[in-house]
Amino acid sequence: MHDSAFRIGELVMRTYCDLPNAAVLEVGSLNVNGCLRDAAHAGTRYVGIDLEEGPSVDLVLTPGDDFPVEDESFDLVMASSVFEHDSRFWDTFVRMCRAARTGGHIYVNAPSNGTVHRYPMDYWRFYPDAGLALADHARAEGLEVDLVESFIGNRHNDVWNDFVAVFRKGPSAEALNTAFVYQRYPSRNARTWQSRAVYNESDASEDMTLIDELGRRCETLSGQEGELEQLRTALKLEEGKRQSLNDEIERRSATFAEAEMDGDRTTPTDGELASQLSTLESNLRQRQEEIEQAWALADRMTAERDQLQDRVNGLHAEQERVTAKLADADRWVFSLAGERRALEDRLAAVQSKLERATRTIGKMDAALRSKPAVAPSRNAENDRILAGLARLDQIETVPALLHRQVEDLTREWDADGGLERHPLSGVAALLRKVAQSTLTSSAETDALRSAVTMLTEQKSALHKDIQMLLQRIEEGRPVDQNAQTSIAHLTESLAALRVDALEYHGTAARAVEQLEGLKAENKQQARKIRALEDAVIRKDRDLNWFRRLYARLNSRGSAWAALLPPAMRANRITAMLKKDGLFDGEAYLAKYPDVAEAGINPLRHYVMHGMAEGRHTEGPA
Secondary structure, three states: OHHHHHHHHHHHHHHHHHHHHOEEEOOOOOOOOOOHHHHHHOOEEEEEEEOOOOOOEEEEOOOOOOOOOOOEEEEEEEOOOOOOOOOHHHHHHHHHHHHHHEEEEEEEEEOOOOOOOOOOOOOOOOOHHHHHHHHHHEEEEEOOOEHHHHHEOOOOOOOOEEEEEEEEEOOOOOOOOEEEEEOOEEEEEEEOOOOOEEEEOOOOOOHHHHHHHHHHHHHHHHHHHHHHHHHHHHHHHHHHHHHHHHHHHHHHHHHHHHHHHHHHOOOOHHHHHHHHHHHHHHHHHHHHHHHHHHHHHHHHHHHHHHHHHHOOOOOHHHHHHHHHHHHHHHHHHHHHHEEEEEHHHHHHHHHHHHHHHHHHHHHHHHHHHHHHHHHHHHHHHHHHHHHHHHHHHHHOHHHHHHHHHHHHHHHHHHHHHHHHHOHHHHHHHHHHHHOOOOOOHHHHHHHHHHHHHHHHHHHHHHHHHHHHHHHHHHHHHHHHHHHHHHHHHHHHHHHHHHHHHHHHHHHHHHHHHHHHHHHHHHHHHHHHHHHHHHHHHHHHHHHHHHHHHHHOOOOOOOHHHHHHOHHHHHHHHHHHHHHHHHOOOOHHHHHOHHHHHHHHHHHHHHHHHHHOOOOOOOOOO
16 A cells, blocks of 8 residues: 555444444455554444455455455545446445445545556556545445545655545435545545535646646756856867967967077067067957956856746745645635534524524413412402401391491491492491391391302302412413423524634634735735746846857957957957947946946946846847
């Protein structure tokens, strides 16, 4: 198992199952050069199957047969670096889906590139959309399978780019995972269940990208080799010219020596030869100094250009890292947005339940407030009626006793607030008439008894109403308590959700702040890169100008030009460079009076000092 397959498999195991308590099945588990069992927890129930016995193999499978395990029995079923060797990998994938429990996950890792590696055969490579085809095939076989995420992983230390796909078996009421592995491993062409968009989409594979980059580097090196070859050729030409001058000096020195020995030459001719010899030696020394200065300057500028190019490459690499961080931050913000939507939905649901419970409690409170307001008044009235009936039960039917007892009852009820306000005022008035009459007919007695019977019935009815009212009040108390308990629970849930929301807002604010910082850093790096690229362009432009200047100064002119006095030769060179558009000495002196006042040759000053100081005219620019 190569390095990237192990790293991705370890991330999948930690992300898509509760590893210490999970049941994991690995298809193709033989430990050839590493296996995923090494990433499992000590508490994981890990089962490995393969076509042959060996390390990390628990069960041996016959090709084409069903897995020797129960269906719906594993939280995670994996096949890493297996499908490329399986001539019918689609059947193997269906068997993996059947072995996974409902709500469990299926993980596939197979190469998307790389060399042929037969074990015993090498049949397939997988492109970014292969996960969609696998999910469609499983559904065609009657299995409900969803693609959770898929991507092409970048290579690590080895040459492989892994195709990675994670599926979930349904139907399941559990929420699909959003902590995607592709967000934590460098990758391209990533898909998720959340969107049809393809993240970090790239038509070219990483191999193609590396080949293109290598081609560009080779072109750059080829261009630099051409420049170096041109410089070597120019150096050889200068060496030839230098040798020619040395030969000319030796020839004239020999001629001068012969003239001295023969004595045939006159003194003016000897002086002329000496002058020519001195001029040639001066020209040779000056030319040699100019060559050495030009080469030193060219070497220095080449070194500066290489150094700037290295810095540009470093800044490009830093920009790529910052861009990757920005992409990670964008994915993080997207994940936080999903969590925020989930929290807002939960908060809205709890608030809705709380509002309904509050309205119910309000209605019950209103009902309970109205009942106690009626109950005390009816209770007081019932007590007065009961007390009055008790007194009526004690009244004797003997006329003398009846008269005295009615008088006592009248005084008592007068003290209680008057006969007209007492509930039994009608009975009192009737007894008063009976007491005043010494002769009571049997008809009146029957009427009295009938009235007493009616009052007794009213008493019983009032007793029943009072008991019913008290029972309703008692029955309402548990409902009120349950409602209050529900409100307390809902209030606690609302408080917890508010705390979660505050934490989310804090996390989101930090994420946005980090994102803004990364964007600012990216802009700053881009400005530095532009500045360095401008500097490289200026260096290349100056170096190219030096090459043209060097070629023009070393072009063959008339033979007598070398014999001109230095001042005349300098003026001739200045006019020639101005004509060719390389350098305008007069404009340079006019633009920079300090150079004119110092009496320095404008071309020499520009080459030795002015270029570094940023001075220029339209010619060299």
